[in-house]
Amino acid sequence: MKISVVVSSRTGNTAMLAEQVRHVAEERLGAGSCLYYGAPDTRVPDGDLIFVGFWTDKGTCDETMAAFLEKLSGKKIFLFGTAGFGGSEEYFERILHNVAGRIPEGNTVIGTYMCQGRMAQAVRARYEQMAKEDPGDARIQAMLANFDQALEHPDETDLCRLTEAVENVLKEA
Numbered sequence: 001m002k003i004s005v006v007v008s009s010r011t012g013n014t015a016m017l018a019e020q021v022r023h024v025a026e027e028r029l030g031a032g033s034c035l036y037y038g039a040p041d042t043r044v045p046d047g048d049l050i051f052v053g054f055w056t057d058k059g060t061c062d063e064t065m066a067a068f069l070e071k072l073s074g075k076k077i078f079l080f081g082t083a084g085f086g087g088s089e090e091y092f093e094r095i096l097h098n099v100a101g102r103i104p105e106g107n108t109v110i111g112t113y114m115c116q117g118r119m120a121q122a123v124r125a126r127y128e129q130m131a132k133e134d135p136g137d138a139r140i141q142a143m144l145a146n147f148d149q150a151l152e153h154p155d156e157t158d159l160c161r162l163t164e165a166v167e168n169v170l171k172e173a
């Protein structure tokens with residue numbers, strides 16, 4: 001089986017997952033089984049199975065990735081992504097649903113995975129300013145706590161869970 005890994009990553013979080021996907025796939029399928037590794041291109045890569053990695057941009061994938069997804073036809077797709085907000089599978093499911101909504105009929109999503117990914121320090125500075133202006137706002141405190149939690153991710157546990165998910169689809173694909 002031949003696979004491709006297509007990834008959109010601005011600050012490296014999703015790229016970290018993508019590297020792990022390629023590593024796990026090549027361990028199981030052999031060197032040379034990954035036909036394409038890189039950013040979404042105008043050309044759709046060959047291969048039976050495409051691993052698509054995205055960073056969350058306003059609740060879905062970024063437009064470059066969405067434009068890539070819209071060109072796919074007859075592919076098996078494993079979707080994986082990172083998001084700044086974590087702590088809820090339901091939140092991740094919503095994002096995955098939005099991303100999957102950009103995939104035309106005739107393709108099959110055969111697996112998904114999401115975890116939290118650290119955000120830029122400027123985001124914390126913005127939250128800190130908001131907290132200064134409104135010290136009693138519990139929502140802002142929760143945003144600060146979430147930011148600090150995100151700093152640890154993707155971590156070893158995230159990569160182990162991803163490995164498990166990838167191995168499962170490779171067994172069945």
Ligand SMILES: Cc1cc2nc3c(=O)[nH]c(=O)nc-3n(C[C@H](O)[C@H](O)[C@H](O)COP(=O)(O)O)c2cc1C
Nearest residue numbers: 009010011012013014055056058059083084085117
């Ligand atoms: C412009 C912009 C929009 C973002 N929108 C969201 C969002 O809607 N939800 C979320 O959970 N994280 C959001 N994030 C956080 C990123 O998705 C998160 O930090 C991700 O791990 C970045 O991945 P990367 O390092 O692969 O680029 C946003 C980040 C940026 C820069």
